[in-house]
Amino acid sequence: VPPRTRLGGTLLGVDVGATKVRAGRVGRGGRVRGHLVTEILTDHHPEAVITTIYRLARRLEDQGSGGWSGSGVAIAAQVNRRAGLVLYAPNLAWRNVPFARRLEAALGVPVTVENDARAATWGEWRFGAGRGARALFGLIVGTGIGGAFIQEGRPVPGSIGAAGEIGHLTVESRGRECTCPNRGCLEAYAGGWAIARRAQEREADGDRPISRRSRSARDEVTAEAVVRGARQADPGCQELLAEAESYLASGAVSIVNAFNPDRLVVGGGLALHWPGLLPRLRAEVRRRCQPPAATAVRIVRSRLGPAAPIVGAADLAARRG
């Protein structure tokens, strides 16, 4: 049994994404005091990711005072938080990795692991745009699409901790293939990986949807570049996002009808800079949802931004025991 986390101590918050590991020192009140990001483009093996986290932790220690009282890790995966187990992480190609135990051995402090969207939604509920909500749904749009539901301050876990996986809601019954066994998932139309793939398909057809000025330095055709292009009024990018938006609107309508939240927080790396997304979601929810549910919900943008998963995971670590 790992040692118990001291409440109020300094916590290491970590967010393991498909291409990056972000780590920060999270203090009282969910404040992030210094954070670092490292790319993990080639080696996704659990041991390599643990080494990356260990190094980030040591660098953060050098910047601040003292060590850690515990660590909370948010990860794009289905996670059994109680067991500290990463059950299934398609982007990292992990299955049944006892991640908490292995990272505890490396860091020497207790570790809590949680799905990234659940951690982000928890962070928003505690310290961000979800504060005071009775029934909060977090819709997190990044490389993939995640979600979580918090009712009266309690995350609704489902049977294995995977409730709220809204990215795999079917929006086209014979639609595009997903990374999961299903097809036509919301994520396969509006997740970052799907938007990038659509842009790449257009490029292959000889159409260049992303103008030169919106491209990244590496000239990669990414969803971030599409969002940047849309902000600069590139018609090709606006078109790509408009298509994705119509699917996200269907997702938001389904969430509001099925969960009856009083607040829907929209976060995630892609949604933060996506022009016009929230007004579109608000308008479609008003028009298409069952009226009492539509009237009850407020749709708001994340306040914690990219720090939400780190803050939420660290707070979950502080509360355990």
Ligand SMILES: [Zn+2]
């Ligand atoms: Zn899917």
